[in-house]
Amino acid sequence: MSPTLVNIVSTSIFALAVIHTFSTQFFEHLAHKHPNHAGVWHLLGEVEAVFGFWAMVLVTFFFFYSGNQATIQYLESLNFTEPLFVFVIMVIAASKPVLEFCLFLVTRVAALLPLKKSVSFFWVTLTLVPLLGSFITEPAAMTVAALLLRDHYFSKKISPKLMYAALGVLFVNVSIGGTLTPYAAPPILMVAAKWNWDIVFMLQEFGWRSALAVSVNSTILSVLFYKELLQVSSNPSERSDAVPFSVILIHLLFLLGVVIFVHHSVIFMGLFLFFIGYTAAYARYQNKLIFRESLMVAFFLAGLVVLGSQQKWWLQPLLANLDADTVYYGATALTAITDNAALTYLGSLVDGLSDEFKYALVAGAVTGGGLTVIANAPNPAGYSILRPSFEEGAISALYLFIAAVPPTIVAIIAFRFI
Numbered sequence: 001m002s003p004t005l006v007n008i009v010s011t012s013i014f015a016l017a018v019i020h021t022f023s024t025q026f027f028e029h030l031a032h033k034h035p036n037h038a039g040v041w042h043l044l045g046e047v048e049a050v051f052g053f054w055a056m057v058l059v060t061f062f063f064f065y066s067g068n069q070a071t072i073q074y075l076e077s078l079n080f081t082e083p084l085f086v087f088v089i090m091v092i093a094a095s096k097p098v099l100e101f102c103l104f105l106v107t108r109v110a111a112l113l114p115l116k117k118s119v120s121f122f123w124v125t126l127t128l129v130p131l132l133g134s135f136i137t138e139p140a141a142m143t144v145a146a147l148l149l150r151d152h153y154f155s156k157k158i159s160p161k162l163m164y165a166a167l168g169v170l171f172v173n174v175s176i177g178g179t180l181t182p183y184a185a186p187p188i189l190m191v192a193a194k195w196n197w198d199i200v201f202m203l204q205e206f207g208w209r210s211a212l213a214v215s216v217n218s219t220i221l222s223v224l225f226y227k228e229l230l231q232v233s234s235n236p237s238e239r240s241d242a243v244p245f246s247v248i249l250i251h252l253l254f255l256l257g258v259v260i261f262v263h264h265s266v267i268f269m270g271l272f273l274f275f276i277g278y279t280a281a282y283a284r285y286q287n288k289l290i291f292r293e294s295l296m297v298a299f300f301l302a303g304l305v306v307l308g309s310q311q312k313w314w315l316q317p318l319l320a321n322l323d324a325d326t327v328y329y330g331a332t333a334l335t336a337i338t339d340n341a342a343l344t345y346l347g348s349l350v351d352g353l354s355d356e357f358k359y360a361l362v363a364g365a366v367t368g369g370g371l372t373v374i375a376n377a378p379n380p381a382g383y384s385i386l387r388p389s390f391e392e393g394a395i396s397a398l399y400l401f402i403a404a405v406p407p408t409i410v411a412i413i414a415f416r417f418i
Helices: 005-021 024-033 035-044 047-066 068-077 081-093 096-111 117-136 138-152 160-177 199-224 226-230 245-260 265-281 291-320 324-335 340-348 355-370 379-389 397-416
Strands: none
Touching: 005 047, 005 291, 024 035, 035 047, 047 068, 047 291, 047 379, 081 096, 081 138, 081 245, 081 265, 081 291, 096 117, 096 138, 096 245, 117 138, 117 160, 117 199, 117 226, 138 160, 138 379, 160 199, 160 355, 160 379, 160 397, 199 226, 199 355, 199 397, 245 265, 291 324, 291 340, 291 379, 324 340, 324 355, 324 397, 340 355, 355 397
């Protein structure tokens, strides 16, 4: 079937958005070079705003081409639960009591390792926290790990090489580290119920491979930058005003409630409103909640939903014509230019898939989830938190891709050859 005008325009705009995400550093450079128009260049240089901006362009086209009623019906037919969920989970996971709890866990585990604290804390942050993402969800794990890296390493003026290498490992490890359970990783969440993938299946087929790859990636990175990490003056065990255990427990219960009702935005948004009220009532135990960063990430993902939903016309036929081996590497590559959850969702619409094909599709999607900022839903969260630490407040998409290739190869070995 020949593509329609809407198909062509939608895919063209999607392609422009992808190109734009690789060009954000250029716009940030223009903001510094032309301060009179810095606001516009900063806006175009924020990767979190890219897909929202181009989604607006697409919606504007729909209004002129299809009319108001058809456009509104299209937008109301889309599911924005994931952007809302990521917004809520980011705010709660980045709250001071939750961070205190995660810091306690990371510090205690790091103390068990026979290494200097700055090295062991780094390794545990990039290993334990991504694997915790299987239980507290990947967006929460990304938020926690990024904040720990920012406060204890990126703020210490470490080398750009280490920053990009750590970012690449973080993105890959979070993408594969959430596969121990069927509800934490967005690309698995999209298919688990339909394909009857329970926690036993996930542990047998994905979990141990993920844990192995995550550990190997963190170890290689720590060894390569061991000398530099030794020079980092970090005191992870130091804490400001102690947060009572009861407050930490209540925050963790809010987090748990949101995770349990991940598919029901009406409930988890209601819980979120109660959470905001609670933090206001006990403000002395809180830091400033990261509303702006979380909203920008939600805006990014909402734009991806609008643009990604129009790519079914070419993605689904492409997947349907691939064998299991090809679909694994194809999914890994496609994930770099489209959200991996959208990729697995489209794959789930194809009838008659073999178990081998299903495994290859999902494994490929999570394997490639660290290659670009748009590859995996939690990536914009880590990007938003860590971006200000880089030169000119911009992260090079090319350098991120290069840094993510080695840990991605480790993931390929784990999922395809072991």
